[in-house]
Amino acid sequence: MLHRFTFVRAARWIFALCCWLVAAQAQAEPAFVTIEGDLKSIAWWVLADFHPFTTEVRGLPVREIRKNWCKATEFRKDLIPRELLFEGGTDAMAAANMSFAVEGRFDGTAPKQVALVGVFEECTGQKGRFILILDQSAEGKPKIRFVNAVRTDHQFGALQKGDDNSIVAWACMECDNFAVLKWDRKKRKFDWRPGPAEQ
Structure with missing residues (x-):
């Protein structure tokens, strides 16, 4: 019984570690589109850098x-943020x-x-x-x-x-x-x- 309890606990720990690694990798990867500059004065497609x-x-x-x-x-x-494609609510x-x-x-x-x-x-x-x-x-x-x-x-x-x-x-x-x-x-x-x- 103790062996089974230890196995279940270890499996949960491994599962939690895998989830954390997947989440950490997803956060490390840049977004497909990044914007640097002022969207109020320059169109997004001019400022966009795609990855x-x-x-x-x-x-x-x-x-x-x-x-x-x-x-x-x-x-x-x-793949493109909705607020860029639908600026002002229009596609x-x-x-x-x-x-x-x-x-x-x-x-x-x-x-x-x-x-x-x-x-x-x-x-x-x-x-x-x-x-x-x-x-x-x-x-x-x-x-x-x-x-x-x-x-x-x-x-x-x-x-x-x-x-x-x-x-x-x-x-x-x-x-x-x-x-x-x-x-x-x-x-x-x-x-x-x-x-x-x-x-």
Whole structure:
């Protein structure tokens, strides 16, 4: 009886220690988004610093996307504090018809693709924003169709579906800093279109 009591007590102690270690590790990891600066005078997406924490994006190991990446995290609304996304009670992204991921048949073929944005961290510690287009597969992992990665201190990005099956990539929410990505039938690949100033 004494042996059983000692075992139960030891098991409880080990369980409590494990819970404490998990909680301590969770507190030690930084939030996905940190803000440094005055939100009253500068937009949150300008001040935001994103901290990738995953080693897969939609089931793809980050090293298969780019060999020099150690982490990459897709932007998702549930990872960003609600008070930033719903400033003043309004979903500014939805109001601007922007999203972190858009689906479509961007190359005109039957399989659907998903275009998404996120933040990556190279194994050297440098961070940036990425845009990824994947063929969606009912079975197995998705196939990479396009990757664009830019090292930058301002990693925010958002997407819109263009009128002509294009993908509009934004680096902000209330500005004219965007680029248009479209399937080029002659080159048989996704390519950037010239912007209005370049035409």
